[in-house]
Amino acid sequence: MVPWIHLATATAPDGGTLRLLRRGDEFSIRLADGNELMNSRLGGSEEALGTLALDRLAGRSAPCVLIGGLGMGFTLRAVQSTAPPNARLIVSEIVPDLIAWAEEHMAEVFGAALSDPRLEVRTGDVLGQIRGATGAFDAILLDVDNGPDGLVRADNATIYGTEGLQSARRALTPGGVLAVWSAAPDSAFSRRLSRCGFDVSEHTVRAGRTKRGARHTIWIAVRTDG
Template identity: 40%
Template sequence: MPDIHHSDALTPVTLDRREGPYGEVVLRERGDDFEIIANGCFLMDTSDGRSERLLIDAALAALPAGRPAPSVLIGGLGVGFSLVRAAAEPRWGRIVVAEREQAIVDWHLEGPLAAISGAALADPRTGILTTDLVEYLSTTTDRYDALCLDIDNGPDWTVTEDNTSLYSPAGLADCRERLTPGGVLAVWSAQPSADFEQALRNAGFDGVRTEEVNVARGVPDVVHLALRTD
């Protein structure tokens, strides 16, 4: 999820409110920024996308040198910053985004968020899967060179209870299976998690490390990185 910092001084204006299979999602405008709220929980806004860009950049940097046109699966469309970053990098090949909320997809395709992501969505490398990421990872046979996951506020702060399975031993095994040999898993979090780092090692990942992005207040946002080396 994007950095959780927004001005409390401005009154938000609700632009759209949808009831879907996973509950309520709301798009709000606060000053110059847009916010997404899910079941009353603040998820993300457009005020600062540094950590979402790091999610993509760090994954690409961690891949073995010389790998041609690596593919990337972005888990969660959000406000679009990660997708935009990936599409701006010509070294990426196939770019796939898994987003389970049709409302969020609609806001990007034909709503206010199109101003952010329109060019990236029109990129011929880009594809959108309107599907639950956890279910997709456990059922697909597709493999990617990088998985960039940003569907929660972190492994220790999930948005919905169902998402906890992604960070379980079985969920991390699914992530590892979806990676090509030498592939990288990158997971966004609003706070560091030593327990999650150990869970990655226990799941057979190598090169586990955490990169931080300092924020205006509170603990840094982080990106957890792990490699499949076989």
């Protein structure tokens, strides 16, 4: 058995500790208690977050897409593979060390993703990007926690609450898409999306790229008007 090697440690804004580990060509980001947040072999549902959202933007020649959370770049790379040449892609990552890890330790995972001329990587809370915008984004993709009902960071509750969803709706263009990843379904969140002015569809996808692995939930919420 190839052992896990500890590569780096980061402190999140709330004081939590993140650890980056490697075993062969596999990477893992975990909390201090050992709970795994991300694994480089299990990006299927994060990729689906990107592809499902971009499918709804077909026909827009220069969409502006905001991605909350860099992670291991699965959602970003899925968006990059689908977005048109004139797209503008913005990633907001609250933990600066994750950006450094992507450029250094996980360079082989990210490949050329971070050198894409369409991409801008910003350090900070994605909610701040959303609150400061009106009709700025064609899509907002959120993978910032375990989901509306499985928070790792207490501050993320605002993103999934009524205030955060209303801010997201204002930040979207007419017909824009809010896509949200979750480790589990949440019927209350689906109802909240609808109440906040979205046409909602819920998708169940596998964590892996095959039909194996845990089932995760993705909401595709399209801004309605009128």
